[in-house]
Amino acid sequence: MSFRSTINQWPSRSSVRGAAVISEDGLLIHDELDPGADREAVASAAVTVRRHAEQLGTAAEGGSLGSVVVELSQGMAVLASLDDRHTLVVLARPDRDLGQLLFDIRSARAVLAAVA
Template sequence: MPLGKIINLLKGVFQKLPAESVDSSELPETENYPSRQTTENTDLSQKNVSENTFTESTAETSQTSLPTILEEQKMINVSMLQDELQNFVSAASDVQGAALVSPDGLALASVLPGGMDEERTAAMSASMLSLGERIGRELARGSIDRIVVEGEKGYGVLVGCGADAVLLVLAGAGVKQGLLFLEVKRVVAKIAPLMA
């Protein structure tokens, strides 16, 4: 039987025995052999400690640098989203404003007319979406393509923009609905890839 297995068996037996105080004078005298096994264990434990330290420091470094990269990427996306909305509002006729909102009601980007509160508009948009989806289910109409609010001063159109956002578009009363829906479809096609 190899020496390593014998040592492991003896260690197992001694670990299972209850600890009793033993007087060193009762122990038989043994010759002093150099403890080769102890030095190997020490070397291995030092190696394990240094490997663990390297692994932990590498993990800490990757964890601290990763959110920074993601934050920078999100900042770029937010500015690009803001630019797309700005271009849409300024280029489309009779479009007065637009807001990109998370399903939770947080504004991601917006270009709204003066006097409109961004946070309140975002919260109302999320509520409209939630209510519209519930109405669609209850009336067995399937998934909702768009929600349109028509008033004497114009339209509010709410459309899904991927799984993570909803686009609210505000348009004047003189807008042609077909053209408005076409423009909304085009801007959603531009915005949706930026949300990924």
């Protein structure tokens, strides 16, 4: 199953305005971001946020990273660890309930890691 088809099957698909899988080196593996998005900057920032979130988890004895939600004025950004080397970034539309989206991300984590 492809990256695009996996996301298109999510019940929360209407909440997604863009998504990408990024390698630990900040390279875009799969890209379904909006045409106006600065893809390279998104990839670079996602890797940095993931590293800092992992450091927070270690310092707070909170365990390994699952997901990080960042509130932006144009909607939420969700970063999810797919495995040790890949990060999923999902940009949500503003004013959407994130519950179903977070569930879909957790449920698809293994499938997305396999296509990464």
